Amino acid sequence: MKEIINITFPDGKSHEERKGITGFEIAEKISKSVAKEAIAFKVNDEIQDLSHCIEKDAQVEIIKKDNVAALEIIRHDCAHIMAEAVQALFPNTQVTIGPAIENGFYYDFAKEEPFTVNDFDKIEKKMLEIIDQGKNFTREVWTRDQAINFFSKRGENYKTELINDLDTDETITIYKQGEWLDLCKGPHMPSTKYIGKAFKLMKVAGAYWRGDSSNAMLTRIYGTAWRNEKELTEYLNQLEEAEKRDHRKLGKEMDLFHFQEEAPGAVFWHPKGWGLFQSLINYMRKRQDQAGYVETNTPDLLDRSLWETSGHWEKFRGNMFTTEEKEGRIFAIKPMNCPGAVEIYKQGLKSYRDLPLRISEFGKVHRYEPSGALFGLMRVRAFTQDDAHIFCTENQITSESKIVCDLILSIYKDFGFTDVIIKYSDRPEKRVGEDHVWDKAEKALKEAVKTTGLAYTINPGEGAFYGPKLDFILRDAIGRDWQCGTLQVDLNLPSRLGATYIDENGQKKTPVMLHRALFGSLERFTGILIEHYAGNLPFWLSPLQIVVATITSDSDNYADNIFNQLRDKGLRVKKDIRNEKIGYKIREHSIAKIPVIMVIGKKEAENKTVSLRKLGSKKTETFKIDEITKILFKESLSPYNK
């Protein structure tokens, strides 16, 4: 008896086919050329090998190599090929896992002597050989015993461990390419030859087995792989472009800040960098004033006992800097501003009428980050938060959270960030507080994030121990994601530190504390801005906005006049009356990314004008000095003030 199934193609057309038909057979039926280019197929949205048999009615789509969906398969194939190449060249290497990732793939190996980049040439060459041989990928189902026997005989202890940890009902599949094989779920392309040449090994790194720092350190090789060489080249160019935006490089070139070994993870802000930093603070101060915040400042050093009460001493002692004992007391440098904020709140009796009370602080905190975590301005040990603590009632959580979300997004927009990732994290396993309060807090926060209209992802169990949180994430030039803003609902600290208010019935109650930072770390945000603008800071943020450059010393007096007029308007301006050619001055200030260069010579002095040249443009425009002062003054206001 012949059984018939229905397969439906993306264009909506259905065909009757024999039950058990494979993807390859379907491709062949469509056309010879499709069969030739097909590398996998989608069955009800799940990508399968072409050899997969369809047993019941299904939606089917053939995937050719030029399909985006092919990328992941190519990368995964590439990881297998690399593993084979590595084992061929270095027989004492154990394979572990090797997935496809964004832009490429990696494979973790266990090897006595770690690989170095010098091994890449050899490995790549071997990979090309394997690809050229056009080995077929074939899938086999093995029994657990068969798999364990095979891998343990080969001394592949990591693979054996993986198999042992698989659920008993899980099918154990093996993918072979010629002789070489690996435990793998697939899918793979029909043959290694489809990979082509558009791949490159990128870097070696250590990585813990199963991502656990108590396990052995493996050697990871990262590679990138694409559908064709054009895509590969584009990707490599993109990386090069990103490198040019690196805030560490630009920070040096633009003379914004430096680090030195006596202060690892702490910034030396140069005058220009500090100017930028201050512009950000001033901007935020205005926005917060407008949003009903009051600004405070609290001590950097606080007695150990306070940190014990707050719970920090027990939980975060390892990340705190402390003083030596003086007169029997130990102090700790604050890793967070919240205890200080609570202490300010506690001064004087608070009524429900005082709530919500929004207390802000540009507080500098110190945290002992592991040395390996430090990274330019993005991850430091000493940083300034645009911190605030909103004390409110439980009923005010949602409305206050909404206000914070709106504020944060409005602020990011002023800096040109519209692509913000939001992560919502709910209750972790280790937490304080009762479940019904958590229910309330989570519901309130979720409602708030929904009103932003932005997509958010849920991080189950990643909340703070005292409450759920939202993280606002921006992406840097190199594609790394950085958490900037955060909003945390804290149902714990206020009571630990004894904060109260009197409600409308005269009852003493504990307020809820919303802990929020919008830029997050001023240091990190500055770094992200530098990369975001590739150093070409907008006029209002640029620490040095205008250079008045003379052509000859005849114009020195006129330069003085212009300089004074601009400076009196509060514009950040510098004179360049050096005995240099104008081309030389233009070049130097362009490299320094000064937004506006005003060139003045005889002509300008006679007509009371300036010749203006904007960064990134070769065009020059002539303005009357009063006119341009007005224009630039307007441009120097933050977007919020415009």
Place this chain on the structure above:
RNA sequence: GCCGCGUUAGCUCAUUUGGUAGAGCAGUUGAUUUGUAAUCAUCAGGUGGUCAGUUCGAUUCCGACACGCGGCACCA
């Protein structure tokens, strides 16, 4: 913290087997008064990250440490 790599003049980089380092830019001084991305010349500039070790001799070889970089882990 872990694995790997790196550290040479203010900056960007040279100097292949061990014989105490060189260029460009920046800086100095001088000449040049110049019209929109580099005027010419002059001088100066370094105990080669730090500390130990091997050696007659170390920037070069070995080791420790510091810092940085690429990842991993961490990130209240």
